Amino acid sequence: DVKVTQSSRYLVKRTGEKVFLECVQDMDHENMFWYRQDPGLGLRLIYFSYDVKMKEKGDIPEGYSVSREKKERFSLILESASTNQTSMYLCASIDGTGGASGYTFGSGTRLTVV
Amino acid sequence: AQKITQTQPGMFVQEKEAVTLDCTYDTSDPSYGLFWYKQPSSGEMIFLIYQGSYDQQNATEGRYSLNFQKARKSANLVISASQLGDSAMYFCAMREGRSGATNKLIFGTGTLLAVQP
Numbered sequence: 001d002v003k004v005t006q007s008s009r010y011l012v013k014r015t016g017e018k019v020f021l022e023c024v025q026d027m028d029h030e031n032m033f034w035y036r037q038d039p040g041l042g043l044r045l046i047y048f049s050y051d052v053k054m055k056e057k058g059d060i061p062e063g064y065s066v067s068r069e070k071k072e073r074f075s076l077i078l079e080s081a082s083t084n085q086t087s088m089y090l091c092a093s094i095d096g097t098g099g100a101s102g103y104t105f106g107s108g109t110r111l112t113v114v
Numbered sequence: 115a116q117k118i119t120q121t122q123p124g125m126f127v128q129e130k131e132a133v134t135l136d137c138t139y140d141t142s143d144p145s146y147g148l149f150w151y152k153q154p155s156s157g158e159m160i161f162l163i164y165q166g167s168y169d170q171q172n173a174t175e176g177r178y179s180l181n182f183q184k185a186r187k188s189a190n191l192v193i194s195a196s197q198l199g200d201s202a203m204y205f206c207a208m209r210e211g212r213s214g215a216t217n218k219l220i221f222g223t224g225t226l227l228a229v230q231p
Contacts, residue, residue, distance in 0.1 A: 031217045040123070042205060042223035050217070058218070090159065094217050102149060102161030103219055 003027070006091050006106035013113050019078040021109050023091030030095060032074035033103070034058075034066065037088040046089075049074055081113045116141045116210045120222035127196045128230055134181070135191040135225045137206035146210050148189040149219070150180065153203040162204075165189060196229045203227075 007022040025032065031050050035043040035058075045058030047066040055066050063085060067075045074093075078085055091106040117140040127133040139148065150162040165173045165180045173180040181190040193200055206222040 033219065035221075040223060042120075043207075043221040045218065045220065048218055059220075088157070092159075092219070100147070100164040100166065102151075102164060103159075103217075105159035108157045 004091055004093055004104050004106040006089075006109050008109050009107065011109055011111045013078075013081050013111065015082060015113055017078075017081050017113075019081045019111070019113075021076040021078075021089055021091075021111070023074045023076070023093075023106055024072050025074075025093040025104070026072065027093070027095070027104075028071065029093040029104075030071070031093060032068065033092045034064075034074065034076045035090045035092065036060070037090055037108075043090065046076065081111075083113050085111065086113045087111060116143075116146075116208060116220050118206050118208050118220055118222035120206055120225050122225045123223075124226040124228070126228050126230055127193075127200075129198060130195055132192060132194045133196055133227065135193070135204050135206075135227065137189045137191065137222060139187050139189060139206075139208050141187075141208065141210050143210045146208055148180070148182070149207040149209070150178070150189075150191045151205045151207060152200075153205065153224075155202070159205075163191070193227075198229050198231060201227060201229045 004025045033048040034046045037043045049055045049068040065077045089109045092103045094103045119138045146167045148165045152160040163175045163178045165182045177194045179192045203224045205224045
């Protein structure tokens with residue numbers, strides 16, 4: 001089974017801190033994604049990557065950056081955390097062919113910025 | 115721009131009854147894929163069912179079926195014989211473009227389903 005691992009389940013950070021959220025997948029998937037989930041808003045795409053060192057902005061990239069130096073790892077970076085970035089963050093991956101197999105999600109990181 | 119709309123924030127259903135969760139989508143691309151995910155209170159996202167835009171028949175997976183009406187741009191999820199374990203948040207999602215392109219997946223706002231005994 002594909003596994004997508006997010007390094008932290010819960011995280012509390014102070015306003016202004018630089019925050020790294022890590023995501024690792026173990027099935028050699030080309031495509032990786034970062035979403036944030038907020039009540040009433042569903043999942044919104046922050047950034048995605050379809051290859052090493054390749055990245056594209058999603059719908060809400062402001063305040064975030066990403067890094068993909070190795071195929072298996074996709075990091076989400078909050079350059080200067082703010083309280084409005086308090087949210088659940090979900091990482092997902094899928095192989096390059098896409099298709100009906102669906103996307104595999106990590107278990108999420110609940111980030112609280114105080 | 116592509117968009118997914120789920121108009122039911124929450125729903126109740128009696129155990130053993132069928133329930134339909136609504137989803138409409140908007141895209142100008144003739145090639146797309148539609149997905150349904152279940153998110154229980156534990157937070158994990160569980161893939162339920164997939165429908166491709168060129169699929170002639172409605173997708174089915176066990177108790178789940180997708181009522182695909184292409185002209186109306188709707189992709190409703192039907193759960194038959196509801197069980198208490200079906201209580202969860204349900205998300206409709208769409209991948210625009212042919213499979214293997216960017217594979218970007220866009221979600222609706224979700225429907226919270228509560229199954230009553």
